[in-house]
Amino acid sequence: MSELPITEADLHALVDGYLPEGRRTEVEAYLAERPEEASRVAAYRAHRAQMRDHYAAVLAEPVPERLAQAARPRARLRGVAAACAWLSVGIVLGAAGGWQLHAWRPSVPPQAESPALVKRAAVAHAVYAPEVRHPVEVGADQEAHLAAWLSKRLGAQVRPAHLDAVGLSLVGGRLLPGDTGPVAQFMYESPQRGRVTLYVRVRGPDQRETAFRYSQEGSVRVFYWIDRGFGYAVSSADLGKDDLLKIANAVYAQLNP
């Protein structure tokens, strides 16, 4: 035990996750003996989680045109006034026909708007991939629990793909709100390739199977496809299109052995 007294600042640092391991143990021991202080800290923690949860929805809202315009330098304003808000400028370069995955080529005319699946996947990636302290709800060390929990909540068997062959290790996963119910996000990372997320939803509005399609939402690149009622999206802000396609292929191969 160190000699330092526990301060109010320690309690907040505990709530916000800034205490180093050793100090955290000390503060937790301190709280274990003081139920009133412990319940105060529990309330702070609950409120923190609720605020984050509640306002996360704002991140998923499309950016109003007036704000997108306000962020453009004046000189360019007139020329692009009719362009849509940045979130809807998805450059969709879908692949034509069937499951010839290796025959992927940008042959389909760009679609005006990418599906909700892609937007949600891209926003979820943008929100959680930079997260330092809480990138996932359940870590890879509890993979069996993660798969069982998400399967239960999604009402269908889901499990994380293993992408070690393409140099990515599983960080873990989390449950997210989708258009029509719960969806899952799995996160992967490597020192060289940054973070990649796999977004999985069941029973989407559009059940037709598709080939791989590509979209860019802001700075996030996404490959997505629909297969046997599941919608998948693989997102990255760090990798180029070709690298991301290799990963999407690896995911597809794993989930369809």
Next chain:
Amino acid sequence: MKDTAQVVEFIPRLRRYARALVGERTAADDLVQDTLERALNKFHLWKRGTDLRAWLFTVMHNVHVNQIRGRRELVALDEEALEVPVRATHEVALEARDLERALMRLPAEQREVLLLVVLEDMSYEEAAATLGIPIGTVMSRLSRAREKLRMLVEGLPGSGRLQVIK
């Protein structure tokens, strides 16, 4: 690519913060719009290589402070009008609406610190730099904000509720 293009990427985060800071959607987006316009006009003041996010939140803070100054009376009236419902039990959980109302009853300077730390994941040092205040002030505002929020939710004395119901 021009640096100003990066500003676009922060719009969703600025909107989230503004929504929690101001409450109402249109007013929050007005604040974001004013912030973006000011940021682009003053973009030469941003030092390349420094944290653009922190700079944008500093701009928003300044715009917001100016807005509050311009309508001080209105803010005071709003605070009076906001009533937080009495809760029978000492529940930790808040209803979404209670959460928004309770947040709006905090003094703006306490709400700012709480939101930068909780929503933006800013370290106490980053929040201090963003708001241009000493770190000790960040800690005391954070502490007061959390305690007031808890009292509002739990209906404990000191929440100010008794003064509101006349």
